[in-house]
Amino acid sequence: MRPALLDHVGRLTDDDLPAYVYDLPVLREHARAIRAALPERVELLYAAKANSDPRILRTLAAHVDGFEVASGGELSHVRRLVAEAPIAFGGPGKTQTELARAVHCAVERLHIESEHELRLLTTLLGHRSADVLLRVNLPVDLGQVALVMGGHPSPFGMDPAQLDRCLELIASDPRIRLRGLHLHLASGLQARAQLALIDEVLTWAEDWAHERGVDLAELNVGGGMGVDYTHPHKLFDWSALGAGLARILARHPHLTLRIEPGRSVTAYCGWYVTQVLDIKFSRGQAFAVLRGGTHHLRTPAAKQHDQPFEVIPDDAWLRPWDRPEARDEPVTLVGQLCTPKDVLAHGVMVKRLRVGDRVAFAMAGAYAWNISHHAFLMHPHPTFHHVDDVEVSIPGDTYAHQMS
Numbered sequence: 001m002r003p004a005l006l007d008h009v010g011r012l013t014d015d016d017l018p019a020y021v022y023d024l025p026v027l028r029e030h031a032r033a034i035r036a037a038l039p040e041r042v043e044l045l046y047a048a049k050a051n052s053d054p055r056i057l058r059t060l061a062a063h064v065d066g067f068e069v070a071s072g073g074e075l076s077h078v079r080r081l082v083a084e085a086p087i088a089f090g091g092p093g094k095t096q097t098e099l100a101r102a103v104h105c106a107v108e109r110l111h112i113e114s115e116h117e118l119r120l121l122t123t124l125l126g127h128r129s130a131d132v133l134l135r136v137n138l139p140v141d142l143g144q145v146a147l148v149m150g151g152h153p154s155p156f157g158m159d160p161a162q163l164d165r166c167l168e169l170i171a172s173d174p175r176i177r178l179r180g181l182h183l184h185l186a187s188g189l190q191a192r193a194q195l196a197l198i199d200e201v202l203t204w205a206e207d208w209a210h211e212r213g214v215d216l217a218e219l220n221v222g223g224g225m226g227v228d229y230t231h232p233h234k235l236f237d238w239s240a241l242g243a244g245l246a247r248i249l250a251r252h253p254h255l256t257l258r259i260e261p262g263r264s265v266t267a268y269c270g271w272y273v274t275q276v277l278d279i280k281f282s283r284g285q286a287f288a289v290l291r292g293g294t295h296h297l298r299t300p301a302a303k304q305h306d307q308p309f310e311v312i313p314d315d316a317w318l319r320p321w322d323r324p325e326a327r328d329e330p331v332t333l334v335g336q337l338c339t340p341k342d343v344l345a346h347g348v349m350v351k352r353l354r355v356g357d358r359v360a361f362a363m364a365g366a367y368a369w370n371i372s373h374h375a376f377l378m379h380p381h382p383t384f385h386h387v388d389d390v391e392v393s394i395p396g397d398t399y400a401h402q403m404s
């Protein structure tokens, strides 16, 4: 944790904890570096589902080409906060009300998930028009990745054969402009795997478009850029992705390529800071019970990983008994919930961890608070803080680290 954040955390009272602390200069610099690594012709959307915190969205607005939203709620939220930013509205199961709102807001792109959804859209357009991408689920082999959303039977997008009915409907309705295709097949891919997938998808898409006489102006290849929670300093190799995309685009001079990452953009700017309430030993194994838990930070439970953390020692101890502590041993960090699933990190070696010490979980800026089951057990919600002190510089080679 950098000094300005540590300083902020030092000023939080115990009652302020747990706290989410967002590092806006780090976010700003990270987003700027991502944008700089990508060719100009690649449009960068931020997937708001990863974290729709207002100050995060406003910070990102200066560095992205728009936002991807996946619900009427996200659509209204993003429109209100960053009114001018282009929006792509995707996601399965859009309701009639949500589609009508998207038409009313004139979102820049609608990602159509099924023939039924397209038919519903035609009933809502009135005298308006819509620019759509058809979401396709290509049967590709994705291998071992964190989260597979396509390539096999799934509720996301359409099988290639189902696109033809959509083409007929679009051909008969001049209010609908088909701009191209959308895919989001997996999350957790590294740059090389992303590029191979994009190449495969593009080859298929061009053949498909050629056979059907479709002008394929745009391809949105989704998000899913890998984030490695076991190696917090190994960032996704944006430089390699950018260089590879430039090579691909050189072969396709008229195509606009769009990506919509979420996790890899905001994961690193967020910290979940809490405090050790108790240290217990069960059959010789050490457990640190923390304020809060997975009802605030569900990420490690959802992804089945150990959330990386730093210990911030607090030497104050005024109780008249020995301070419970674990020393040079593996400790399992759990929350306050009455479930064995409330584990933030399993058996991680610590030098020293004492009741009253603070623990700052890193990489808590994406799919963290907003995917957590806040109401369970009615514990108080965390407090939220945004540190926006200085321009920080991230070493130039940071974006050249290939994730292993």
Ligand SMILES: Cc1ncc(COP(=O)(O)O)c(C=O)c1O
Pocket (backbone or CB within 6 Å): 047, 050, 068, 090, 091, 184, 186, 187, 188, 222, 223, 224, 225, 260, 261, 262, 263, 264
């Ligand atoms: C359609 C779509 N686009 C983008 C994303 C963002 O993915 P990630 O946060 O892994 O980059 C998701 C995540 O589920 C998604 O479903």
